[in-house]
Amino acid sequence: MKSLLVLPVLFAVALSSYNKEKELDWWETTIFYQIYPRSFKDSNGDGIGDINGITENLEYLKELGIGATWLSPIFKSPMYDFGYDIADFYAIQEEYGTIEDFENLMAKAKELDIKIVLDFVPNHTSNESVWFEEALRGHEKYFDYFIWEDGVVDENGVMHPPTNWVSALRKSAWEYREEVGKYYLHQFVIGQPDLNYRNPDVVEEMKNVIRFWLEKGVADDPDNYDYLNHIYTKDLDETIEMVFQWREVFDDFKEKDGLSRVMMTEAYTTPKMAMKYYGNRDRKGAQMPFNFALISDVNGDSSAAEIKYALDSFLTFKPIDEHANWVAGNHDVSRVASRFSPELVDGINMITLLMPGIGVTYMGEEIGMVDGYVSWEDTVDPGGCNTDDPINYWITSRDPQRTPFQWSADKNAGFSVGNKTWLPVAADFENLNVEVQRVTEKSHLNIYKALAALRNDKIFRYSRYESVAYNEGVFAFRRWYNKKAYIVVINFRQEAYTIDLTYFENVNKKVQVLISSIQSPKNSWEVLQADKVEILGSESLVLKVLF
Numbered sequence: 001m002k003s004l005l006v007l008p009v010l011f012a013v014a015l016s017s018y019n020k021e022k023e024l025d026w027w028e029t030t031i032f033y034q035i036y037p038r039s040f041k042d043s044n045g046d047g048i049g050d051i052n053g054i055t056e057n058l059e060y061l062k063e064l065g066i067g068a069t070w071l072s073p074i075f076k077s078p079m080y081d082f083g084y085d086i087a088d089f090y091a092i093q094e095e096y097g098t099i100e101d102f103e104n105l106m107a108k109a110k111e112l113d114i115k116i117v118l119d120f121v122p123n124h125t126s127n128e129s130v131w132f133e134e135a136l137r138g139h140e141k142y143f144d145y146f147i148w149e150d151g152v153v154d155e156n157g158v159m160h161p162p163t164n165w166v167s168a169l170r171k172s173a174w175e176y177r178e179e180v181g182k183y184y185l186h187q188f189v190i191g192q193p194d195l196n197y198r199n200p201d202v203v204e205e206m207k208n209v210i211r212f213w214l215e216k217g218v219a220d221d222p223d224n225y226d227y228l229n230h231i232y233t234k235d236l237d238e239t240i241e242m243v244f245q246w247r248e249v250f251d252d253f254k255e256k257d258g259l260s261r262v263m264m265t266e267a268y269t270t271p272k273m274a275m276k277y278y279g280n281r282d283r284k285g286a287q288m289p290f291n292f293a294l295i296s297d298v299n300g301d302s303s304a305a306e307i308k309y310a311l312d313s314f315l316t317f318k319p320i321d322e323h324a325n326w327v328a329g330n331h332d333v334s335r336v337a338s339r340f341s342p343e344l345v346d347g348i349n350m351i352t353l354l355m356p357g358i359g360v361t362y363m364g365e366e367i368g369m370v371d372g373y374v375s376w377e378d379t380v381d382p383g384g385c386n387t388d389d390p391i392n393y394w395i396t397s398r399d400p401q402r403t404p405f406q407w408s409a410d411k412n413a414g415f416s417v418g419n420k421t422w423l424p425v426a427a428d429f430e431n432l433n434v435e436v437q438r439v440t441e442k443s444h445l446n447i448y449k450a451l452a453a454l455r456n457d458k459i460f461r462y463s464r465y466e467s468v469a470y471n472e473g474v475f476a477f478r479r480w481y482n483k484k485a486y487i488v489v490i491n492f493r494q495e496a497y498t499i500d501l502t503y504f505e506n507v508n509k510k511v512q513v514l515i516s517s518i519q520s521p522k523n524s525w526e527v528l529q530a531d532k533v534e535i536l537g538s539e540s541l542v543l544k545v546l547f
């Protein structure tokens with residue numbers, strides 16, 4: 001008799017948990033690690049990071065607990081914008097390696113079950129691309145690949161650009177070419193003429209580029225192929241339409257082999273606008289429109305309330321059935337240790353890895369790398385050079401966050417055995433590097449690994465989220481699921497506060513420290529009284545709620 005009663009109950013439980021714990025695709029649970037190939041690891045001593053350097057160190061990603069990496073562009077480029085000015089979308093830049101090196105990378109990635117995401121820059125080509133060169137020669141097909149306008153001649157007979165538009169990297173967005181007697185549009189550097197997406201040939205050509213690399217992946221390594229798109233044309237409906245069409249190309253491939261590709265898009269915009277990239281009921285867009293809240297909206301001066309506002313706003317606008325993502329750094333912005341503070345490195349990693357959604361880490365943030373010092377003479381980023389200002393160039397130069405990865409205390413931080421590196425190594429590398437942090441019990445690296453491991457707990461995949469700003473400094477959030485709950489507490493100020501965690505529902509008695517930031521005197525497993533938790537200046541904690 002009893003068993004008859006039990007059975008239906010079990011059935012019901014199984015059903016409801018099935019609904020809640022929907023099976024998740026690889027990209028929904030992984031951490032994406034951004035590699036800036038030029039600065040990750042130089043395998044041949046020329047001072048420039050390369051593909052073989054990545055292949056040789058893929059195991060490091062495994063060690064961190066990371067399942068996917070996105071690579072900044074590795075395509076053929078004259079490097080005016082370090083690879084974001086692509087001369088040939090179908091070829092690999094020589095100094096980074098060959099197509100065989102790339103295939104080896106894919107093979108190794110497959111062996112380690114690490115997905116590779118490529119960075120596709122659809123907005124423009126390089127001015128040294130065959131397409132642009134043909135355009136200058138008056139080849140009509142390619143002339144229409146770009147955006148041309150006549151100049152404006154003033155009363156003195158002097159020609160000026162068609163409009164006063166300024167490029168994202170300073171100076172006019174128009175450049176005159178005598179060959180054709182017109183100006184072309186470049187939203188970024190002069191070497192990056194914008195492509196004309198109102199021309200259907202361009203649309204088709206760029207889809208072919210996507211297909212080429214997807215097919216390459218399918219040929220030797222079907223499950224390791226994904227794409228990252230950089231979209232710049234400022235949220236036009238036409239831009240979004242392109243994203244939808246690219247998603248269709250991805251989904252065609254998925255239909256063939258059943259494997260999901262992920263599209264991330266970069267658009268610096270409001271949370272509300274960013275949501276458009278996800279798509280809607282009828283059209284699917286990007287799975288990951290990058291969430292730049294932690295980059296654009298807050299920094300080390302922000303109050304706990306401002307942090308809460310920035311994080312919650314993405315979640316507020318996000319479509320309910322899509323995933324959020326958390327990005328605190330990339331090759332375009334000052335490092336977390338410099339933008340927030342070195343003490344807040346662990347706290348920010350707690351946010352990017354434990355908030356609901358997909359975690360993204362820029363290489364070096366796991367060890368708390370600091371912006372390197374790059375003199376005016378050594379500055380190579382157009383963002384710095386274009387200022388023509390040897391004093392203030394560093395404010396807009398992006399070289400400091402691109403200095404070589406700090407592997408060890410060896411020559412050139414273990415990045416290169418060469419005599420010169422393309423950018424100088426940051427000064428603090430002898431103490432701040434992977435090798436040292438591996439053997440230091442409480443280090444950013446080991447905390448990062450603990451967070452990445454904890455993230456595999458179901459709670460962080462399926463649970464609800466609630467946050468609070470306790471005061472000027474302390475921001476906390478709770479993740480809870482069924483009977484389990486964790487609380488993350490981060491103090492953004494240098495003074496201590498005592499907070500009452502029983503504010504959160506079902507937190508009554510005690511909490512236990514699981515992970516604490518490097519300067520925290522609290523040990524793992526320490527049990528604290530929930531209604532009176534003392535948080536020291538810049539301290540960050542991951543706490544388990546005890547029932």
Ligand code: GLC
Pocket residue numbers: 081084085121188192230266331332
């Ligand atoms: C993207 C890249 C940036 C580059 C720009 C122009 O924003 O992240 O580094 O300068 O595109 O291509």
Ligand code: CA
Pocket residue numbers: 042043044045046047048049050095
């Ligand atoms: Ca090299």
